[in-house]
Amino acid sequence: AQSVTQLDSQVPVFEEAPVELRCNYSSSVSVYLFWYVQYPNQGLQLLLKYLSGSTLVKGINGFEAEFNKSQTSFHLRKPSVHISDTAEYFCAVSINQAGTALIFGKGTTLSVSS
């Protein structure tokens, strides 16, 4: 069975600083990986996805993530954060098998202050 671990529940940073949100997964088969963002009182929005191909994936709002198969990780990065990036971020994994669903991590709260 697949599982996802987000290593930090809260990440406080100052505006314009770089940030990395860590995500590790476990699976015995090939996986597809996603990062979602949730702003207060809203649903989840897709930030980026890795399905195949280049291991460096670029998403919206200047975020990127790198798929590392040997370390089973999919960490999310941004070189310079803004106040507006304050939100909760979820890593999720799925496998290419009909009838299965995404497995979400417990989330990381990113708090950006000035």
Added chain:
Amino acid sequence: NAGVTQTPKFRVLKTGQSMTLLCAQDMNHEYMYWYRQDPGMGLRLIHYSVGEGTTAKGEVPDGYNVSRLKKQNFLLGLESAAPSQTSVYFCASSYHSNQPQHFGDGTRLSIL
């Protein structure tokens, strides 16, 4: 293009009451999902559907029932509400299990 629409957005119930949450999507997606979100727990899958007329249990199915009579709609029912079901409920849909899910804005449900 409305995407995924959840009805209602807020609801307060008394213990033992029943209700149905409605999810509608206009993207012709095969897969639909119901999650609950609780502080520190992330999103937990309640039930999901891989097509019209099909349903399957997720991680936390107890106390809930679902139906997918039409491809565009996925209903979540609480037959006898309990305070432990106080949560924010999200519906999502996707073309396939390995494709991104599109989420509704959520339903905040309080059980007194």
